[in-house]
Amino acid sequence: MAVWDDVVGQERVTQELAAAARDADALVSADRALHTAAPGEPGAGESGGASRMTHAWLFTGPPGSGRSTVARAFAAALQCVSPDRALGGAPGCGFCDGCHTTLVGTHADVEIVRTDLLSIGVKETRDLVRRASLSPAGGRWQVIVLEDADRLTEGAGNVLLKAVEEPAPRTVWLLCAPSIEDVLPTIRSRCRHLSLRTPPVDAVADVLVRRDGIAPEAAAAAARVTQGHIGRARRLATDERARARRAAVLKLPLRIDDIGGCLKAAQELIDAAGEDAKQVAEEVDTKETEELRAALGAAAGTGGRLPRGTAGAMKELQDRQKRRATRTQRDSLDLALVDLTGFYRDVLTLQLGAPVPLANDEVRDSLDRVARASTPVRTLRRIEAIIACREALDRNVAPLLAVEAMTAALRAG
Numbered sequence: 001m002a003v004w005d006d007v008v009g010q011e012r013v014t015q016e017l018a019a020a021a022r023d024a025d026a027l028v029s030a031d032r033a034l035h036t037a038a039p040g041e042p043g044a045g046e047s048g049g050a051s052r053m054t055h056a057w058l059f060t061g062p063p064g065s066g067r068s069t070v071a072r073a074f075a076a077a078l079q080c081v082s083p084d085r086a087l088g089g090a091p092g093c094g095f096c097d098g099c100h101t102t103l104v105g106t107h108a109d110v111e112i113v114r115t116d117l118l119s120i121g122v123k124e125t126r127d128l129v130r131r132a133s134l135s136p137a138g139g140r141w142q143v144i145v146l147e148d149a150d151r152l153t154e155g156a157g158n159v160l161l162k163a164v165e166e167p168a169p170r171t172v173w174l175l176c177a178p179s180i181e182d183v184l185p186t187i188r189s190r191c192r193h194l195s196l197r198t199p200p201v202d203a204v205a206d207v208l209v210r211r212d213g214i215a216p217e218a219a220a221a222a223a224r225v226t227q228g229h230i231g232r233a234r235r236l237a238t239d240e241r242a243r244a245r246r247a248a249v250l251k252l253p254l255r256i257d258d259i260g261g262c263l264k265a266a267q268e269l270i271d272a273a274g275e276d277a278k279q280v281a282e283e284v285d286t287k288e289t290e291e292l293r294a295a296l297g298a299a300a301g302t303g304g305r306l307p308r309g310t311a312g313a314m315k316e317l318q319d320r321q322k323r324r325a326t327r328t329q330r331d332s333l334d335l336a337l338v339d340l341t342g343f344y345r346d347v348l349t350l351q352l353g354a355p356v357p358l359a360n361d362e363v364r365d366s367l368d369r370v371a372r373a374s375t376p377v378r379t380l381r382r383i384e385a386i387i388a389c390r391e392a393l394d395r396n397v398a399p400l401l402a403v404e405a406m407t408a409a410l411r412a413g
């Protein structure tokens, strides 16, 4: 299985990256040949012409389009050491040590930065830049994947800028962000930009069947209702709780007849997001805390007391966990709002009689009811209210206030 197999519905992008990986491989081989070949002999694998490889890339695309999957696949192709390359095979076999360790996250020369914090600060970025300046231990490329380049603070962006402007010869930066506007202009102007599209529903269903072993019908349904968001589709197809959560969200439009219903629905959305954060915390925090205690040498059998001077590290972990809970809660709430937008989009489709398949066909009765009781203009206003709520949450407005304002606006429509 080649590294690109996990990239769904992005043929143009994968072609370009495969070509870049081929040129990158030629550069490495040429460097090696330079050191070993007799003078005058051309380096192996010269591609001739301009190299399609460059040292800074920016991947943008809507949530769920697979930005980080693409970045990781490219990183793997850059580290590919398959002997087939010499026979004209493209780098990125998916099997060799370079590919495999990159994909599972243990390659010594690939740093994948995925933050569960709301922002990436100057200190973390300095550490990364220092890391990026090292020569690759494996002799190929030093790859830094920054999954949330949109979360860099301005100060952090400036630290990164210097590194992207004057990169070490074998360092590659792979930045991911929702859109190009989310990245500082100075940084994005130094990156080669590739934008991903929302993958087609069929392609998503296909990958769920092929990779996750999900039954074709369930895969098709999950792909359809999540409209091309791969991660969500997988979660919906495999997680009973996620299906229940979604079903509850789709009932909301029929429960906001009076102001009491609006307030109650808002509170429930907030509570459900809090519940998600709690569950993630239960799964991850305890294990993380235990690991850190062990690493710090907490004495077993003495009530596990921590050695002197290590309380700071524990405090740092607790702060991190608190910020992660905040982010999980926000992400979960945002997903609910995406589902709600999908509901009203279907309502609009019905009102306009558009020949488009409904995303939420399983609640056809509710869709019909809301469609009959309102007009396209009102539906658009409702969709705008949801968008406004998502924007308010982005600006750190207190979640309950933002959601209450939204449910009230949905009722007024």
Ligand SMILES: [Zn+2]
Residues within 6 Å of the ligand: 079, 080, 081, 082, 091, 092, 093, 094, 095, 096, 097, 098, 099, 100
């Ligand atoms: Zn390989």
